[in-house]
Amino acid sequence: MVQRLKYSYGADPSQWGELFLPDPPAAGQLRGVVVVIHGGYWRSTYGAELGEPLAVDLAEHGMAAWNLEYRRAGNGGGWPATFQDVLAGIDKLAELAGQHSLDLGKVVAVGHSAGGHLAVWAAGRGHLAGPGPGAELADPGGVRLAGVVSQSGVLNLAEAERLNLSNGAAANLLGGSSSEFPRRYRCADPMGALPLDVPVYAVHAEADDDVPLAMSALYVDASGAGGVPAHLVMVPGDHFDLINPKSPAYAVCRELAARLLG
Structure with a gap:
């Protein structure tokens, strides 16, 4: 039986997440x-x-899932x-771990498209320290991701801008073009956080x-220069098969998330 609990992490109506919990194991602590x-x-x-649907499926397969909303x-x-x-x-x-016996040593992310x-950007949060537009985002005490499954992720913002993906989505996110905000783009681009030390x-x-x-x-090609190289995994289907719990494409993603949790 999957339990679901909604929590806010801020005052804005979009600052919330829903925690999906499977039945706890005999030992008491969930595996990440x-x-x-x-x-x-x-x-x-x-x-x-x-x-x-992904969070429900993950919990049904024994993994705690935190379905995150954001502005x-x-x-x-x-x-x-x-x-x-x-x-x-x-x-x-970190606040919910004690209430629900969560293992914060094993927190991974599954992110679709944007x-x-x-998700991959958040895995590189350790690169945000120092002067620049990302300094206000740096938090050395934050929860660190131990790995990421990116599902057709937009992992190269410079290329996304060049291709004008989704009618200027990158500029819409960042408030303008890379010529206007070059440092902002560098900070927001997962490419800029390479090399990563997580898979x-x-x-x-x-x-x-x-x-x-x-x-x-x-992104995968660039990751090979150091750190932990990323892996490209091709799956059958289209963009939305990746978030269809009944599809073979999604099944691969679930298996990889379980592998990252060990």
């Missing part, structure tokens, strides 16, 4: 948490309902609010017409 971060090209048209472009999000929310939402798990971007599985659907394969392939 999967943070589910939905996509929608960072726009307020789409919300956490996209991640809910998006159009409802108070963008730079830096969307990024602040993702980190604050992940950090909320959520894949945010990333860049899962990409073979028939994806929404996010080009280059978004995953360029």
Whole structure:
């Protein structure tokens, strides 16, 4: 029986997450948490309902899941609010761990599309320290991700801007072009946080017409220069098969999340 509990991590109506809990094991402690971060090209048209079926499925397979909502472009999000929310939402798990016997040594993220971007970006939060537009996001005491499954993630913002993906979604998120805000783009781009010291599985659907394969392939290629190289995993289906719990594409993502949790 899956238990679901909703918690706020801020005052805004979009600052919340829903925790999906499986029956606890005999030992009492759940084996880590999967943070589910939905996509929608960072726009307020789409919300956490996209991640809910995944969170339910993960809990039904014995994994605690934290389905995270956040402010998006159009409802108070963008730079830096969307990024602040993702980190604050992940950090909320530190407060919930004691209440629900969560193992914070094993927190991984599954992010779809723009959520894949945010998940991989959050895994590189340790690179935010120091002067620059990301300094206000740095928090050395925050909850760290132990790995990421990116589902056709937008992992190269410079290329996303060049291709004008989803009619200027990157500029819509960051408040303008990279020529206007070059440091902002560098801070928000997962490419800028390489090398990472945690594993990333860049899962990409073979028939994806929404996010080009280059978004995953360029990131994986760049990751090979140091740290823990990312892995490109091709799966059958289209963009939305990745978030369909009945599809083979999603089954691969679930298996990879379980592998990251060990």
